[in-house]
Amino acid sequence: MPQTIYTAVHHELLIKKSRFIACVQPMADRASAQKIVAELWQQHPGAAHVCWALLAGGQSAAVDDGEPSGTAGRPMLDVLRHQDLEGVLATVVRYFGGVKLGAGGLVRAYTDSVAQALLQAEKIAIIKQRCLICTVPYAMEGLVRREIEIADAVLINVQHASDVQFEFSLPDTIADAFIIRLNEAGHGRISWITPEDE
Known part of the structure; x- marks a missing residue:
């Protein structure tokens, strides 16, 4: 490494x-x-x-x-x-x-x-980081904040509009598992945005 x-x-x-x-x-x-x-x-x-x-x-x-x-x-x-x-x-x-x-x-x-x-x-x-961006309904803001904290991810930005948009980074090695866990917890109501789409 x-x-x-x-x-x-x-x-x-x-x-x-x-x-x-x-x-x-x-x-x-x-x-x-x-x-x-x-x-x-x-x-x-x-x-x-x-x-x-x-x-x-x-x-x-x-x-x-x-x-x-x-x-x-x-x-x-x-x-x-x-x-x-x-x-x-x-x-x-x-x-x-x-x-x-x-x-x-x-x-x-x-x-x-x-x-x-x-x-x-x-x-x-040197641990390679991955930046993730997702949007969630307001009712799920607390859940996402807890998951980000549990994963020791770094919260970069939060925007409140029609939904709540989170931008955060975490070690690349755990990013895929984190996305799966959050998708399961969110019952399909979490939308992921690739940084280039922004």
Whole structure:
């Protein structure tokens, strides 16, 4: 099951005088990630590289930022994928210490930086939500409100017109069973609206 992290985590490695400053943080999309990378360059103008990896909103990125191809961004991305993370950005700011590490040394350094940071991360399962909209007669408003509360669904909106319209979300895994239960309780007097029909 995909997970994300609750808050940013950091770790710093020193390898042969090179400093690797890692951060893994929640991230919504690529544009936000690029903004963070630009801010890191402003905070660390003396850094040799700001490498990063992103898994967010169905997009991924692995940026070596001048390190030999495949030695930074890809290993960082592999750590994120291996831990089944989504909605996260990993960055590593490198200050060069004057000693070359070689391709293998770089891969280990970038992998370890991100993996060590993630040891401190509080992970949260990503539960896909489904939005449901239904209309019911006024006499059934209390019943529907109770069912929504029992299911721990999130009530988004209620509109009172000729009928009562409820808009709410709940985990996708229980949505079908919830609809069946509500239809049985409502004896066919509940109408379901697909969000696109709105």
